Amino acid sequence: MALVETRNLRRVYALGGESVVALDDVSLSIEAGEFVAIMGPSGSGKSTFMNAIGCLDRPNAGTYALDGERVDALSTDELAAVRNRKLGFVFQQFNLLDKIDACANVELPMVYAGLRAGDRRPRARAALARVGLADRVHHRPTQLSGGQQQRVAIARALVNSPKLLLADEPTGALDSRTSLDIMALFQKLNAEGVTVAVVTHEPEIAAFAGRVVRFRDGRVVDDVRQTPRDAAQALAGAA
Amino acid sequence: MSALEALYSALGALRANKLRSALTMLGIFIGVGAVIAIVAVGSGAREQVLRQIRTLGSNLIVVFPGNLTSGGVRLGAGVANTLSEDDAYAIEREIAAVQNAAPTNRAGAQVVAGSANWATTVQGVTPAFFEVREWDVAAGRHFDAEEIARGAQVALLGQSVVASLFGDGDPVGETIRIRNVPFLVVGVLDRKGQNPQGQDQDDTIMVPLAAARQRVLGVNRANPRSVGAILVKIRDGEDMTQAEADIRDLLRQRHRLQPQQDDDFTIRNLTEIVATRMASARTLALLLVAVAGVSLLVGGIGIMNIMLVSVTERTREIGLRMAVGARPRDILRQFLIEATALSVLGGAAGVLAGIAIAAGVAMQAGWPLVIGLETVVLAVAFSALVGMFFGWYPAHRAARLDPIEALRHA
Numbered sequence: 001m002a003l004v005e006t007r008n009l010r011r012v013y014a015l016g017g018e019s020v021v022a023l024d025d026v027s028l029s030i031e032a033g034e035f036v037a038i039m040g041p042s043g044s045g046k047s048t049f050m051n052a053i054g055c056l057d058r059p060n061a062g063t064y065a066l067d068g069e070r071v072d073a074l075s076t077d078e079l080a081a082v083r084n085r086k087l088g089f090v091f092q093q094f095n096l097l098d099k100i101d102a103c104a105n106v107e108l109p110m111v112y113a114g115l116r117a118g119d120r121r122p123r124a125r126a127a128l129a130r131v132g133l134a135d136r137v138h139h140r141p142t143q144l145s146g147g148q149q150q151r152v153a154i155a156r157a158l159v160n161s162p163k164l165l166l167a168d169e170p171t172g173a174l175d176s177r178t179s180l181d182i183m184a185l186f187q188k189l190n191a192e193g194v195t196v197a198v199v200t201h202e203p204e205i206a207a208f209a210g211r212v213v214r215f216r217d218g219r220v221v222d223d224v225r226q227t228p229r230d231a232a233q234a235l236a237g238a239a
Numbered sequence: 240m241s242a243l244e245a246l247y248s249a250l251g252a253l254r255a256n257k258l259r260s261a262l263t264m265l266g267i268f269i270g271v272g273a274v275i276a277i278v279a280v281g282s283g284a285r286e287q288v289l290r291q292i293r294t295l296g297s298n299l300i301v302v303f304p305g306n307l308t309s310g311g312v313r314l315g316a317g318v319a320n321t322l323s324e325d326d327a328y329a330i331e332r333e334i335a336a337v338q339n340a341a342p343t344n345r346a347g348a349q350v351v352a353g354s355a356n357w358a359t360t361v362q363g364v365t366p367a368f369f370e371v372r373e374w375d376v377a378a379g380r381h382f383d384a385e386e387i388a389r390g391a392q393v394a395l396l397g398q399s400v401v402a403s404l405f406g407d408g409d410p411v412g413e414t415i416r417i418r419n420v421p422f423l424v425v426g427v428l429d430r431k432g433q434n435p436q437g438q439d440q441d442d443t444i445m446v447p448l449a450a451a452r453q454r455v456l457g458v459n460r461a462n463p464r465s466v467g468a469i470l471v472k473i474r475d476g477e478d479m480t481q482a483e484a485d486i487r488d489l490l491r492q493r494h495r496l497q498p499q500q501d502d503d504f505t506i507r508n509l510t511e512i513v514a515t516r517m518a519s520a521r522t523l524a525l526l527l528v529a530v531a532g533v534s535l536l537v538g539g540i541g542i543m544n545i546m547l548v549s550v551t552e553r554t555r556e557i558g559l560r561m562a563v564g565a566r567p568r569d570i571l572r573q574f575l576i577e578a579t580a581l582s583v584l585g586g587a588a589g590v591l592a593g594i595a596i597a598a599g600v601a602m603q604a605g606w607p608l609v610i611g612l613e614t615v616v617l618a619v620a621f622s623a624l625v626g627m628f629f630g631w632y633p634a635h636r637a638a639r640l641d642p643i644e645a646l647r648h649a
Contacts, residue, residue: 056562056642077566084564091646095559099255112564117244156563 001068002029003163003195004053009062009072011048011218022048023059024218032163035190035228036197037206040215047168049215050199054087054166055079067163084112088157090167094149096141102128102152103137109160127155131185147178154185158194165189167198171205177238183208184231249577253584256549263545264585266538267625271586271618273531275593275610276600281524282609283601285517290607294431294440295509298338298473299371300483302326302490303505304465320465321494321503324448327469329493331367334485336477341367342448342466346456350444352404352415359400360443361417363451363466371472379411379426382447390449394422397441398430415444420454422446479508535621538585539629546578546633557637558645571638578630579623586622590615 011023022045030036030053040046051057052064055071058079064072071082083089088109096105106124107117115123128137131151141149150170157165167186171179187208190196198209206212207229214222253260304322327342344363349356362368365387369375376395386393394415401410410424431440448466452458459465473482483506490504550557557570565573594610601608 051643054562056646077568080561080564080566083562089562091559093555095555095562095646097556097559099251108560109563111244112560112566112569116241160564 001065003032003034003067004028004030004197005065006053007063009049009052009059009064011045011052011057012060021218023052025062026218026220027062028213028220028223030164030195030197032195033190033193034195034197035187035208035210037209037212038197038199038215039201039203039206039212041201044215045218046199046215048218050166050168050197053164053197054089055082080112084109085160086163088154088160088162088165090150090153090157090165090170092169092172094141094146094153094173096149096152096156098141101138101140102133102144102155105141105152106156106159108156113160123159124155127159128152130158130189131155145178146174147181150174150178150182151185154182154189158189163195165194165196167196169200170198171200171202177235179205180231180235180238184235187228187231245572245576246580249573249580252549252577253580259545260581260584263541263581264538264588266534266541267582267585267622268538268589268592270531270534270538271589271622272592272596273534273589274528275590275614275618276596277524277527277531278614279593279597279608279610280600280606281520282611283597283604283606284520286609287604287606288517291432291434292509295372295434298475298477298479299509300471300473300479300486301507301509302330302469302471302486303507304467305503305505320459320462322466322469322490323462323464324466325464326490326493327365327367327466330469330471330486330489333489334482336473336482336485338472338474339367339370340472341365341371341470342468343368343470344448344451344456344467346451346467348418348444348455350400350404350415350417351419352410352413355404357400357403359397359403361451361455362443362445363448363456364445365448368445368470371470374431375429376426377429378409379424381426387447387449390447390453392420392422392450392454393425393446395426395428395445396424397428397443397445399439399442400444401427417444417446417455422450479511483508535625539582539625542578542581542626543629543633545581546574546630547636549577550574550633550637553637554640554645554648557640558642558648561640561642562646567638570640571634574634574637575627575630578634579626582622582626582630583619586619586625589622590618593618 007027009023009026013020013022026049038046038049048057052059053066055066059072062072063070066082067086071079074082103121103124106127107120110120110123125134125137128134131154133148133151133155136144136148141152144152171182174182183205186196186198198205200206208231210228211223211225213220302322304320324342327340331337331340342365345360347358348361349358366382366384369381382393382395394417396410404410404415405413411426413424414421415424416422428441428445434440446455471486473479487502487506491502494503496503560570597610598608600606
């Protein structure tokens with residue numbers, strides 16, 4: 001059983017009286033431990049697919065099983081619980097809360113998991129250590145660089161030990177060196193067993209993934225496995 | 240998330256926008272502050288009036304001769320001489336609910352002591368008077384029974400009279416002249432202060448009733464035993480209205496009035512008069528509370544407005560929270576707690592300000608400061624209710640947001 005398994009997934013939007021087919025019978029599987037890059041031009045359906053497998057959205061038709069559990073017809077509250085326990089999100093704009101420190105930001109998913117403050121703190125610290133920010137625990141996001149902010153966001157995504165890490169253009173707001181840095185971190189986490197799916201329109205970023213799925217007009221048009229480029233080496237080479 | 244943690248997080252959010260939060264609280268602050276101040280000042284004034292009533296003597300009914308409307312002829316209460324000393328004795332003797340009935344006469348008189356003189360009120364009294372008015376002597380002694388019976392020329396002075404005639408000197412044993420008639424001062428009365436009408440009750444001299452009539456005020460030829468008023472003290476726990484009716488029946492019988500005839504006397508229940516005054520004060524207070532209620536309403540709308548702005552500004556935050564696992568009800572609760580924290584903080588500050596205002600007013604007016612715990616609890620609880628009521632709609636809007644749209648929000 002694949003970690004992510006969609007069958008004939010269909011998502012249609014009503015846009016000004018017209019219906020737009022954003023996902024058209026998408027059947028795709030992602031195995032546990034994979035590092036997948038999802039590519040495609042804007043409007044290709046890659047973001048809609050990302051939202052669908054991220055349990056942020058419900059398909060109009062088709063089935064979606066995450067970690068062996070059908071999630072396509074769950075209630076809003078049940079989807080929230082699935083996102084909380086099984087998924088970790090990383091966004092282009094980091095989406096950190098400015099008013100609280102890095103540690104509190106990382107604690108947020110555990111807050112909604114119902115953990116007590118005393119149990120959350122050590123886990124948040126451990127997650128920050130894992131992304132190399134052990135010494136920035138009490139910094140506010142505004143006191144951190146873009147790369148550091150994205151690391152905090154990754155720590156937040158990891159802290160509930162999700163089955164799948166979903167990153168939507170994670171390097172879109174970063175310079176190329178910092179982008180390499182973040183991709184190296186994703187590769188390290190993947191090597192540690194975390195399944196990663198990265199949505200990107202940049203081929204250079206997709207090159208670090210072991211598999212590239214291309215979307216066009218709501219369909220998967222290409223699905224290839226490749227030998228990933230090593231981000232850590234690229235970083236060393238750039239230095 | 241525990242309730243305490245949710246509250247802490249809400250306070251953090253409010254702290255992030257200090258000026259805005261403070262301004263938003265202002266409406267509730269003013270509303271609650273006004274209510275607390277009004278209620279406290281009102282209770283203080285009421286307590287003051289009650290204290291003044293107590294200085295008159297509790298459970299007091301006063302009977303005056305004459306009637307404001309007597310047949311076709313209108314007479315002022317107190318101008319006729321239809322009430323006699325014996326009516327008082329009959330009331331005390333025959334009505335079980337009556338503890339004491341004190342006949343009294345009073346008139347203004349010029350009083351001389353040595354080289355000082357003073358215009359004051361002279362009252363002719365019997366021992367019952369001191370019982371009814373709950374009035375003791377501060378120095379010297381009361382009249383004795385023999386002095387009352389014989390109408391001895393002895394006098395008790397009120398504190399204001401002592402101050403005017405003797406300054407700091409001791410008047411006991413001195414002789415004063417009331418309308419040129421010598422009286423021996425045997426004692427000084429306790430201080431009573433003002434009555435509810437604002438008159439100085441200590442500006443008075445008391446002499447035995449018979450002495451007042453024969454030596455000072457003069458005997459009425461039509462009714463030699465007539466008195467200006469009868470003060471009646473009703474026993475504790477007795478029904479004042481029933482006692483009043485009993486007194487009326489007794490006096491009508493003694494005065495041989497036919498059923499079609501009006502009373503030739505007037506009965507006043509002082510407690511009732513004061514109660515009427517308090518009722519009108521309460522009406523005014525209600526009006527002010529209504530105004531304060533409008534302020535709370537406006538404050539509540541202010542909270543709703545700011546919470547809507549806050550929800551819009553924090554749309555991405557809401558989306559992120561949803562993405563990491565917040566359920567709609569978690570978001571609802573978060574914003575409800577923030578709105579309620581705003582209004583409760585405003586309300587609590589309002590309570591403090593209201594108490595400060597009331598304390599200032601009480602100090603200026605010399606009133607007691609009366610603030611019930613239930614008033615404070617009610618005010619804070621009501622502001623919490625305002626916050627929840629007006630915070631509900633913005634919180635509901637936040638909870639209904641679609642996480643995808645919210646995350647995409649600029």
